[in-house]
Amino acid sequence: MINEFQRRKLRALAEQARTTIKLSDSHIGAKEIIDISIALDRYELVKIALPTKSKIDSETILNAICASTGAEPISANRSEIAVYRRSSCDGAKHIEI
Template identity: 25%
Template sequence: MITTKQRAYLRGLANSLDAIFQIGKNGIEVNFLTQVEQALEKRELIKISVLESADMTAREASEQICAKLGCEGVQAIGNKLVIYRQAKEKANRHIDLP
C-alpha cells in the first residue's frame, strides 16, 4: 500500500509518460494482463488508455488490473489510468519512493 505522498510523487512522474497499452471492446484478457505484468517489471510505472468502445471506465479497469496483478492504482482520470508495482528484480528498480 502506498501513501498519499508517494501517490502524489508517482502522479508527477506519470505526467510525462505516454500510454503504452489500450483497452478496447475485448476488455481485459489474459494476454493483455501478461503484457502489462512484463511492462510493470521493466518500467514499474505505466499508463494505459481506455478506448470509448470499451465496456468499462478507467477506474473499473484499474481496479480489475490491480486485483489480478497485485499492483497499485495511482490515478484514473478521463480515459487514462496509471498503475505502479515495484520490480521484483533489484536491477529493474528505477523508482525510489519518498
C-alpha cells in the first residue's frame, strides 16, 4: 500500500513518462490484463492510453485493472490512466518512492 506522498511522486513520474500500452476499445480482456501485468513487472509504473470514444469512464477501467493485476491506482483522466506495482522480478530496476 502506498501513501499519498508516494502517489504524488508517482503521478509526477507518470506525467513525464511515455504511454506504455494503448487500449483499442473499452473492453478489457484477459490479453490486455496479461499485457499490463507484464509491463508492470518490467517497468513498475505503467501509463495506459484509453480509447477516445469509450463508453466506460476511466475510473471504472482503472479499478478493474487494479483489481485484476494487484496494482495501485495512481491517476486517471479522460484519455489516460497510470498504475503502479512493485516488480518481484529478479534484477528489476525499482522506482524509489
